[in-house]
Amino acid sequence: MAGQRPRIGILTGGGDCPGLNAVIRAVVKASFMRGWDAVGFLNPAQTMELDYKAMGYLLVQGGTILGTSNRGRFAAKTGAGEVHRIPDEILREAKANVDGMGLLGLVCVGGDGSLTIAQQLFEAGVPVVGVPKTIDNDLEATVMTFGFDSAVCCATDALDRLHTTAESHSRVMVLEVMGRHAGWIAISAGISGGGDVILIPEIPFSWEKVCEAVARREKAGKRFTLVVAAEGAKPAGGSLVGRSGGADREMRLGGIGALAAAEIEKRIGKETRVCVLGHLQRGGGPTSFDRLLCTRFGTRAVQLIADKQFGRMVALKPPDTVSVPITEAIGRLKRVTVDGELVGTARALGISFGD
Numbered sequence: 181m182a183g184q185r186p187r188i189g190i191l192t193g194g195g196d197c198p199g200l201n202a203v204i205r206a207v208v209k210a211s212f213m214r215g216w217d218a219v220g221f222l223n224p225a226q227t228m229e230l231d232y233k234a235m236g237y238l239l240v241q242g243g244t245i246l247g248t249s250n251r252g253r254f255a256a257k258t259g260a261g262e263v264h265r266i267p268d269e270i271l272r273e274a275k276a277n278v279d280g281m282g283l284l285g286l287v288c289v290g291g292d293g294s295l296t297i298a299q300q301l302f303e304a305g306v307p308v309v310g311v312p313k314t315i316d317n318d319l320e321a322t323v324m325t326f327g328f329d330s331a332v333c334c335a336t337d338a339l340d341r342l343h344t345t346a347e348s349h350s351r352v353m354v355l356e357v358m359g360r361h362a363g364w365i366a367i368s369a370g371i372s373g374g375g376d377v378i379l380i381p382e383i384p385f386s387w388e389k390v391c392e393a394v395a396r397r398e399k400a401g402k403r404f405t406l407v408v409a410a411e412g413a414k415p416a417g418g419s420l421v422g423r424s425g426g427a428d429r430e431m432r433l434g435g436i437g438a439l440a441a442a443e444i445e446k447r448i449g450k451e452t453r454v455c456v457l458g459h460l461q462r463g464g465g466p467t468s469f470d471r472l473l474c475t476r477f478g479t480r481a482v483q484l485i486a487d488k489q490f491g492r493m494v495a496l497k498p499p500d501t502v503s504v505p506i507t508e509a510i511g512r513l514k515r516v517t518v519d520g521e522l523v524g525t526a527r528a529l530g531i532s533f534g535d
């Protein structure tokens with residue numbers, strides 16, 4: 181590759197999330213400042229040159245210009261925590277590809293699944309660095325993933341809106357938010373948006389206790405109640421609500437909100453409606469907090485490549501960004517601590533977890 185400027189690669193994997201483009205922009209601009217070029221992987225076989233001059237609007241643009249997928253031959257997770265090893269021949273192909281392109285390093289932006297792949301690529305000799313992404317905030321080894329704040333702001337805004345209609349109609353409103361294994365979005369938005377009942381995967385609940393909380397409010401003269409349910413919440417002894425995601429895919433969660441609404445109406449006769457926030461909380465641009473976090477993560481990822489610190493992931497450890505081995509982030513999830521400060525804050529306000 182004589183005469184060519186040094187180049188690095190970047191790819192985005194897993195479910196999309198606000199801020200992916202902001203990370204791409206930061207990586208491309210920080211590379212340019214070092215005299216490097218950057219190339220984006222649209223898929224393992226297709227790339228696009230990333231021109232630093234075209235990066236401006238990416239700071240605010242949702243989604244990822246590189247596209248992303250949580251299925252296919254590079255999927256490392258298939259639900260219930262099982263990790264599939266990427267076949268050696270595919271790993272060898274990927275390494276040959278990166279070597280052939282003369283890349284100094286490859287920035288892998290993703291959550292637990294994509295970073296599991298990144299680690300396998302690293303072990304196969306690919307010079308990888310990771311950037312932690314997921315709206316669910318359930319990745320270990322970083323205080324926060326990017327995209328989480330944007331999702332929480334979206335859910336909080338939804339609660340503000342549901343609040344006024346719930347109060348006007350004296351209804352129970354149930355908001356179902358994402359959060360497959362961890363209830364970070366539900367508890368954070370629930371507290372910020374004035375929720376009364378918060379159902380999270382970490383705390384099995386009972387319908388009796390949920391209804392008791394609604395009835396208690398009625399008795400106190402509060403004729404409306406806001407319930408926030410993470411999609412992965414389930415009653416003690418009950419099962420997750422959703423349907424099969426198809427072969428080699430995690431279960432597609434959804435429906436706990438509708439179930440909660442039906443149970444509340446059936447058990448105490450209180451008029452109840454449900455709103456499923458769904459992919460609205462994953463779409464759109466990042467909040468200013470996430471723009472800043474993505475920019476810090478992206479620039480640090482480039483620094484890691486410059487320092488040849490491969491196999492590491494950037495992470496937030498306030499007040500700084502740091503780096504940790506990717507292995508510290510994958511294979512286990514960061515969940516809401518049941519007796520932690522956040523749950524304690526909610527309980528101190530009288531918020532019920534239905535337990």
Ligand code: F6P
Pocket residue numbers: 195250291314315316358359360411432433462
């Ligand atoms: O990645 C996390 C997540 O947001 C989960 O909370 C949710 O279950 C899942 O993505 C939905 O993914 P998909 O868009 O593939 O249905």
